[in-house]
Amino acid sequence: MAQRGSDSPRLGVEVPRVQLAVDEVVLTFHATDAAGHPVGDLKPEEIRVWDNGRPPRRILAFEALRDRALRGAILLDTSESMQPVLSRDQAIAMQAVKSIFTGSSDQTLIGDFAYGSETARSWTADHPSLLGTIGSIRTGRMNAMPGTSLFDAIFGICFGAMGSLDPTATGNFILLFSDGEDNASRTSADEALTACQRSNTAIYAFHDTPPPGRDAGGAAILRHLAERSGGKVFDADESREDFARDLERLATEMRNQYRLVYSPAALVHDGSFHSIALEPPDRVRRIEVRSGYYAPGS
Numbered sequence: 001m002a003q004r005g006s007d008s009p010r011l012g013v014e015v016p017r018v019q020l021a022v023d024e025v026v027l028t029f030h031a032t033d034a035a036g037h038p039v040g041d042l043k044p045e046e047i048r049v050w051d052n053g054r055p056p057r058r059i060l061a062f063e064a065l066r067d068r069a070l071r072g073a074i075l076l077d078t079s080e081s082m083q084p085v086l087s088r089d090q091a092i093a094m095q096a097v098k099s100i101f102t103g104s105s106d107q108t109l110i111g112d113f114a115y116g117s118e119t120a121r122s123w124t125a126d127h128p129s130l131l132g133t134i135g136s137i138r139t140g141r142m143n144a145m146p147g148t149s150l151f152d153a154i155f156g157i158c159f160g161a162m163g164s165l166d167p168t169a170t171g172n173f174i175l176l177f178s179d180g181e182d183n184a185s186r187t188s189a190d191e192a193l194t195a196c197q198r199s200n201t202a203i204y205a206f207h208d209t210p211p212p213g214r215d216a217g218g219a220a221i222l223r224h225l226a227e228r229s230g231g232k233v234f235d236a237d238e239s240r241e242d243f244a245r246d247l248e249r250l251a252t253e254m255r256n257q258y259r260l261v262y263s264p265a266a267l268v269h270d271g272s273f274h275s276i277a278l279e280p281p282d283r284v285r286r287i288e289v290r291s292g293y294y295a296p297g298s
Contacts, residue, residue: 023267023296024060025051026168027260028200029230029289030253031280038256039284040064048279049262056262065257068171069105071123072096072254073157076137077178079114079148083139085208085236089177090134092206092236092243096175097130099244100251109161110134113153114142115184119161147184151192154203154225158195167200171254173231176205180218189221193228197290202231204250230290253288269296 031039044062049055074093078086093110101108110121110133121133154174162172174196182189196203205222219233226233234246264274275292 023263025056025262025264025274025276025293027262027276027278027289028065028168028257029260029278029287030257031284032286033283034285036249036285038252039280040066040256042258042280042284044260046281047260049260050275050277050279051262051264052266052274054265057265058263059260060263061259061261063259065171065259066255067103068255068257069103069107069169070101070251070254071107071109071162071165071170071172072100072175073109073111073161073173074134074175075153075157075177076110076112076134077114077148077150077176078112078137078139078142079181080140080143080146081148081179081181082177086137086139088236089206090137092247093134093175093177094131095243096247097127097134099247101125101127102251109157110137111153111157112137112142113149114140115145115147115149116142117149117153117156118142123161145184148181149185150178150180150182150221151185151187151189155187155192155195158192158199158201162199162201163195165199167198168259171257172199172201173250173254174201174203175250176203176222176225177236178205178207178218178222180205180207180220180222182221189224193225196229197293201229202226202254203229204231205233206236206246207233208236228291230288267295271295 033039044059076089107123107125108130109123111119157174203225205226207219207222222233272295273292278287278289280287
């Protein structure tokens with residue numbers, strides 16, 4: 001993610017490995033003004049691109065993506081630690097179905113996970129079916145053994161359900177309800193993120209503020225997943241009005257984006273990481289974009 005005025009790429013925690021098939025970089029991003037409203041009239045000459053601190057050799061394509069159809073996977077953590085808040089998470093998920101997926105081409109998938117994971121309802125636009133499925137989910141039904149496999153569940157959605165979609169045709173995202181704890185996955189957080197970035201899938205998570213004295217590691221994991229995929233973390237302790245505003249913001253961001261394709265100035269096939277930063281004009285306050293990519297191997 002880059003902010004207005006940035007003149008160098010952001011560096012931070014380890015970033016997932018995303019391989020390029022060709023010597024081109026494809027980005028989708030969302031731009032907002034000082035009031036948080038989408039900026040829908042950007043021109044390619046207004047955006048400065050930095051790839052490892054250098055401008056690209058050539059901008060190959062730039063287009064506005066408006067009123068995109070949505071593909072959203074609602075993913076509910078049903079491990080024992082989530083039992084006290086599962087009913088609230090189900091209520092938010094039901095509100096999401098009714099308020100986000102309003103277009104005739106929108107499709108939704110419902111999944112739940114604990115030690116194992118499952119697709120409780122595959123892609124559909126049938127709201128009654130989706131609401132019924134969300135309401136039927138119960139804590140512990142995926143607990144064949146103790147533990148939570150958050151990263152495995154995300155990987156399965158992004159590699160499987162999202163991986164077969166055209167990543168440029170729809171706005172793809174996961175709406176995740178979890179405390180961020182993972183103690184059973186065979187997949188790492190970065191491997192899960194790699195699958196999500198390849199399928200152009202952003203992760204939006206609802207999370208409770210940890211009580212005093214509780215390890216905040218789960219919250220940090222959710223922030224890592226959201227920021228590196230181009231999504232956000234929302235506070236699940238908010239009011240019903242706040243939930244509605246968060247969901248409206250999510251839908252606006254996913255439906256209104258830009259697609260930018262460029263050739264890097266220096267791309268060696270050595271598997272090295274390239275940081276990405278976008279510098280917008282002054283009228284844009286914030287840009288949401290993934291943090292970078294890995295070059296192809298030799």
